Amino acid sequence: MASNSSHSHEHHIVSTGTYFLTLLALVGLMILTVWIAGFNLPSIGPFSGTVVNQVVALVIAVAKALLVITIFMGVRWSSTLAKLWVASGFVTLILLFGILGDYTTRHYEHQRGWEARPDGALPRSTPDEEVIPPANANDLNVKIRQ
Amino acid sequence: MAAITPADHGHGHDSALHHQFEDIGQQNDSYIVGMWVFLSTEVMFFGALFFIYTLYRWNYQLDFYIAHEHLDVKLGAINTTVLLFSSFTMVMAVQSAQLKKRMFVIGYLAVTLVCAFIFLTIKYFEYSSKLADHLYPGAGFATDGHAAFGEHAMEAGKLAVNMNHAQLFYSLYFGMTGLHAVHIIAGILVILALIRLWFNKAKSVTLDYVPTEMVGLYWHFVDLVWIFLFPLFYLMPKPH
Numbered sequence: 001m002a003s004n005s006s007h008s009h010e011h012h013i014v015s016t017g018t019y020f021l022t023l024l025a026l027v028g029l030m031i032l033t034v035w036i037a038g039f040n041l042p043s044i045g046p047f048s049g050t051v052v053n054q055v056v057a058l059v060i061a062v063a064k065a066l067l068v069i070t071i072f073m074g075v076r077w078s079s080t081l082a083k084l085w086v087a088s089g090f091v092t093l094i095l096l097f098g099i100l101g102d103y104t105t106r107h108y109e110h111q112r113g114w115e116a117r118p119d120g121a122l123p124r125s126t127p128d129e130e131v132i133p134p135a136n137a138n139d140l141n142v143k144i145r146q
Numbered sequence: 147m148a149a150i151t152p153a154d155h156g157h158g159h160d161s162a163l164h165h166q167f168e169d170i171g172q173q174n175d176s177y178i179v180g181m182w183v184f185l186s187t188e189v190m191f192f193g194a195l196f197f198i199y200t201l202y203r204w205n206y207q208l209d210f211y212i213a214h215e216h217l218d219v220k221l222g223a224i225n226t227t228v229l230l231f232s233s234f235t236m237v238m239a240v241q242s243a244q245l246k247k248r249m250f251v252i253g254y255l256a257v258t259l260v261c262a263f264i265f266l267t268i269k270y271f272e273y274s275s276k277l278a279d280h281l282y283p284g285a286g287f288a289t290d291g292h293a294a295f296g297e298h299a300m301e302a303g304k305l306a307v308n309m310n311h312a313q314l315f316y317s318l319y320f321g322m323t324g325l326h327a328v329h330i331i332a333g334i335l336v337i338l339a340l341i342r343l344w345f346n347k348a349k350s351v352t353l354d355y356v357p358t359e360m361v362g363l364y365w366h367f368v369d370l371v372w373i374f375l376f377p378l379f380y381l382m383p384k385p386h
Contacts, residue, residue, distance in 0.1 A: 013244050014237075023234040030226050030376075034219065037381040050207070053383030064373045072237045073366045074359070079175045082182055089186030093193040100200065 012077040022071045026064055033060040162353035174356045181360045185367050192371050195322050199378060202314050207385050209311035212295055214382045216281060217319075218272065222380035225268050226372060232261030233369040240362045243355035248344060251358065255341045258365065262334050269327055276316070283317045319379055326375060329368045336361050 033056075041052040070076040075086050167173035203210050239254035280286050288295070288309060295307055340361050343351045351357045 013241060016238065016241065019234060019237050019241070023230060026230045026233075027227055030223065030230065033377055033381060034223050037219075037377070037383065040384060040386045049386045050383050057377040057381055057383070061374050061377050065370055068233060068366055068370050068373065072233050072369075073363055078178060081175065082178045085179055085182035085186060089182075089189030089193075092186070092190055093196075096190075096193055096197055097200070099197070100204075103204070 012074070014071070014074070014077075018071065022067055026067055029060050029064050029067075033057055036060075162349070170354065174354070177356045177360060178363075181363050185363065188367060192322075192325070195318070195325065196374065196378075199318050199322065202311075202318065203378075206308070206311040206314065209308045210315045211382050211385055212307040213312040213315035214379065216276070216279065216295060217380050218275075219380050221268055221272055222376055225265050226376045228261050228265050228268070229369045229372050232258045232265075233366050235261065236362045236365045240355060240359050243351070243358040246352070248347070248352065252341055252344050255337055255344070259334060259337050259341070262330055262337070266327065266330060269323070273320075276320075281316050282320060283313050287313045287316070322375060323379070326368065326371050329371070333365050333368055336364065 036056055037053070039053075041049050041056065043049045044052055047055075069086065075083060078086075161170075163170050163173055167176065235254045235257040239251050239258065242248075242250035242254060276282060280288055295312070340351065340358060344358075
């Protein structure tokens with residue numbers, strides 16, 4: 001038993017104090033996010049106050065998630081292989097959310113009527129006066145159909 | 147037997163080490179990696195729902211905001227605290243398992259279980275109030291929109307919220323918190339089984355801490371999902 005790689009036999013025992021401080025930090029962040037949600041934060045650059053509020057709430061949620069993952073789930077003390085698997089799920093999630101790029105790239109669309117961002121409920125062929133072709137359509141090499 | 151065993155690992159029947167592993171360290175790493183493979187699939191499972199939420203929230207900001215005002219932030223915050231605390235007691239159960247303090251393991255697991263029941267009880271009252279106001283998706287959805295959504299939903303004497311979009315919000319609310327609650331119930335069953343094993347001094351859990359740790363990982367994941375559900379459903383910023 002003692003002959004090979006004794007380091008992998010030992011498991012890291014984290015102190016109660018560390019776990020308790022983590023809990024305090026988590027509850028503190030929870031109170032912070034509820035408190036901040038009570039304010040209408042000002043807009044920053046092109047982002048409206050609503051977006052700023054939402055981003056702040058999500059940043060706090062990510063901070064809480066990181067505390068839970070690294071300390072409570074012990075990933076900080078895990079093997080590299082385990083860390084790779086931890087990352088895999090979240091990387092997949094980021095790729096999934098990349099699909100939302102569809103909403104900001106519609107002006108590259110060559111098909112007339114498809115330039116506007118999809119509003120979800122209407123079929124593609126719905127006539128809609130509010131579908132505005134991009135002003136600089138020709139800069140984008142878009143062939144407007146007559 | 148001796149002929150096909152490459153080396154004597156020095157473990158008898160009282161060892162937690164299974165024959166396919168070289169040593170306990172390798173076995174424990176394998177267990178943890180396996181658990182994370184499962185949790186990755188769970189991230190994708192919930193991830194798809196979070197994606198649907200993002201898509202409709204993006205399109206129907208105002209309707210979602212008005213619909214969300216029926217949710218009680220106070221109850222949501224209490225439930226968040228309860229789950230965070232249960233994660234703490236769970237991690238303490240794992241630490242006690244490492245230190246082989248059997249009664250502490252059982253005690254901390256029991257507290258975790260109590261927290262799970264408190265969470266579900268609060269959720270029960272929340273769901274009841276939605277059902278009472280007909281805020282569940284279906285033909286009779288919010289028949290009295292004024293009563294359900296209050297003054298915010300009214301503009302110049304008529305309802306200013308698109309009921310289809312509000313219904314979408316509540317479909318997502320029940321779908322996502324419901325799936326989360328199913329995970330809590332599964333967690334309760336697994337923790338009960340774990341308490342039973344510890345109570346019976348079963349060697350499968352007492353010889354090594356990792357089986358307890360795996361249940362812990364699952365429970366922390368359930369907490370993780372709620373950490374995102376709480377701000378997205380209860381703390382929606384007012385469009386401004």
